[in-house]
Structures are given as C-alpha cells and as structure tokens.
Amino acid sequence: MDTRLLQTFMALARTGSFTAAAAELHVVQSTVTSHIKALEGELDVRLFDRLPQGARLTDAGRRVATHARDLLDVERRLHDSASSGGTIAGEVVIGATESLCAYLLPQVISALATTHPDIQVHLKPLSTANALQGLGRPEGGLDIALLLDDDVAIEYAARTIGGQAIELVAAAGHPAAGGHHDWQDLAAYQYFLLEEGCSYTDRFLRDLTAASAARPRITRFGSIEAARSCVAAGLGLSVLPRLAVVDQLANGSLCRVNGPELSETPLHLVTNQRRWASPAVTTTAEAIAQAGRQSR
Known part of the structure; x- marks a missing residue:
C-alpha cells in the first residue's frame, strides 16, 4: 500500500476539510480527492461522509484511522532505524495551552534549532481537553501535549515537569492594587478570566464564589492577551500564569x-503511551522537560 494515501487520509481526518488537508500536505486539493478515492477503492469502503460543513469519518473510517496511524508509525520507525546513529530528524507536533505556546515553548524551539536543526517543531495552541483529544485520537496528529492543569487522566503517559505560579493581577491604578483583600473584598470586582476548562481560573472562581454571597462579575476570554489587555486598561482583575x-x-x-494565596499549577508533559515515540519526539520532550524545570 502506498503510504502517501494513508498520510492524506490522516490529514483529512484531522482537518475535516479537503482544502485544509491540501494546505497541510502542500498539494493541490485535487490530489487529496484522488488519494481518498484511491484508498476507498483499495479498501472497498467509504471512509468519509462528504457534508456541507466538511468531511467526517464514517464508522469504517474511524476503524481504519487506528491502523493507519500504526502503519505510519512503523514507517517512521523504519526510516529512523535505517539512519540510526546519524542525525536526529523529523516533525514533532505539540499541542499546548496558549500561555505555554507564547511564553515557554519558543525558547525550546529556538534551542532545538541550534542543537538539532533537522527537527521541525509545530505548535498548536489548544485547550487542555482539545490537546488530550488530539493526542489520544489516531487522527489527532499530536505527538506531545504540554498542559497547565491540576490533573491529567491516567490513560495518558503524563509526567509533571514543573509548575507555574499563578498571579492575581490588576492595573497599577486600580482600587485592588492597594492594601490586603480577602475573598469578600475580591468578590466586588470585575474579572476577566480565561474560558471554562482552564483549571487555575476555574479553581479561583470556585474559591471566590464559595467564600462570598456576592456574585462576581465575570467575562470569559479564549485569549490571555485579551484578558491581560482589559486588566492593563484598568477594567478589572485576572488570574494568569506568572510567565504571561x-x-x-x-x-x-x-x-x-495582595490577597489569598493562589496555589501553583502543575506543568504536565503528556504523550500517548500506546504510540511509538520517534527519536525526534523523545529529544523534543526532554528539551521541554528541562525548560519546564528551569521555569519554576
């Protein structure tokens, strides 16, 4: 079997779009279409439902995706074995929360570009839930997930490589900037927090609402930059990782x-223990672990 067909299949399964799959693979859209038709013909099964909103895996397609991922891993392992003892090379896809993509991982990638120039690292800013899905699903496309979270499901190979201090911040001229504030005081302010599912903001909000009868005013953002900009403009408070x-x-x-002490959030490096990790993935993971330990 031509593994190029499997690569195209996995790209389409991952993106759900013929156009996006073509862009990811650096081919024209007609090539994606012809590869999928060829694979469906060879396997004598329909792999995707073609819908107005994109391509969705059929039940058969989901079963094929698991084995396709395994075959592509074997192909990568074969190439790595053939070049054993030589240059470590290959692509590594990392899913991580926005703050880590913006403030921790660029330094890792820069260092790897010097020590291992043939490793190509791709970053995908993702929520914790989406990163774990991308790591666990055969078509997810992630090799590593880096997460700031209180806990990670045990079915993943997760190791805690450090932690990040969480800061409650305000603009210098904001009323909360002076004196000491308990939970009752803090409940009176406006907050700009990251979207639900971010463990440290969810934890802060639980503590805040449990300690006060007042209902705090909350605006949720999917972007640290947006939350931080609102705080810098004097509009309210936020809880953000110190590195941000x-x-x-x-x-x-x-x-x-100056308020209640906020707990440090663990930094987890997560891989899929059911998949083989290439030398490029292993090297990148160790570089991330070292950076995580140094960032505390």
Whole structure:
C-alpha cells in the first residue's frame, strides 16, 4: 500500500476539510480527492461522509484511522532505524495551552534549532481537553501535549515537569492594587478570566464564589492577551500564569493584588503511551522537560 494515501487520509481526518488537508500536505486539493478515492477503492469502503460543513469519518473510517496511524508509525520507525546513529530528524507536533505556546515553548524551539536543526517543531495552541483529544485520537496528529492543569487522566503517559505560579493581577491604578483583600473584598470586582476548562481560573472562581454571597462579575476570554489587555486598561482583575505577566509586573503596567494565596499549577508533559515515540519526539520532550524545570 502506498503510504502517501494513508498520510492524506490522516490529514483529512484531522482537518475535516479537503482544502485544509491540501494546505497541510502542500498539494493541490485535487490530489487529496484522488488519494481518498484511491484508498476507498483499495479498501472497498467509504471512509468519509462528504457534508456541507466538511468531511467526517464514517464508522469504517474511524476503524481504519487506528491502523493507519500504526502503519505510519512503523514507517517512521523504519526510516529512523535505517539512519540510526546519524542525525536526529523529523516533525514533532505539540499541542499546548496558549500561555505555554507564547511564553515557554519558543525558547525550546529556538534551542532545538541550534542543537538539532533537522527537527521541525509545530505548535498548536489548544485547550487542555482539545490537546488530550488530539493526542489520544489516531487522527489527532499530536505527538506531545504540554498542559497547565491540576490533573491529567491516567490513560495518558503524563509526567509533571514543573509548575507555574499563578498571579492575581490588576492595573497599577486600580482600587485592588492597594492594601490586603480577602475573598469578600475580591468578590466586588470585575474579572476577566480565561474560558471554562482552564483549571487555575476555574479553581479561583470556585474559591471566590464559595467564600462570598456576592456574585462576581465575570467575562470569559479564549485569549490571555485579551484578558491581560482589559486588566492593563484598568477594567478589572485576572488570574494568569506568572510567565504571561512577568514583563508587565516588571515595567509596572500590572501589579500583584495582595490577597489569598493562589496555589501553583502543575506543568504536565503528556504523550500517548500506546504510540511509538520517534527519536525526534523523545529529544523534543526532554528539551521541554528541562525548560519546564528551569521555569519554576
């Protein structure tokens, strides 16, 4: 079997779009269409339902995806074995929360570009749930997930490589910037928090609502930059990883709010223990683990 057909199949399963799959594979859309038709003909089964909103795996397609992922892993392992003792090379796809993509992983990628220039690292900013799905599903396409979360499901091979301090921050001129504030005081303010599912913001909100009869005013964002900008404009408070606000704390545009102590959030490096990890994936994972330990 031509493994190019399987690569195209997995790209379409991952993206759900013939156009997006073509862009990912750097081919024209007609090539994706012809590859899928060829694979369906060879297997004598329909792999995708063609819908107005895109391509969706059929039940047969989902079964094929598991074995296709295994075959492609074997192909990668064969190539790596043939070049054993030589240059470590290959693509590594990392799914991580936005703050880690923006403030921790760029330094890792920069260092790898110097020590292992043939490793190509791709970052995908994802929520914890989406990163774990991308790692666990055969068509998910992730090799590594890097997560700031209190806990990770045990079916994944997760190791805690460090932790990140969480800061309650306000603009320098905000009323919360002075004095000490208990939970009752804090419940009176407006908050700009990351979307539901972010463990440290969900934990903060649970503590805040449990300690006060007042209902805090909450605006949720999918972007750290948006939340941080609203806080810097003096509109309210937020809880963010220290690595995302360290520059603003240093230049005075944000300040720490003196209030209840916030727990550090563990930093987890997660892989799929059912899949073979290439030397490129292993090397990248070790570089991330070292950076995680140094960032505490």
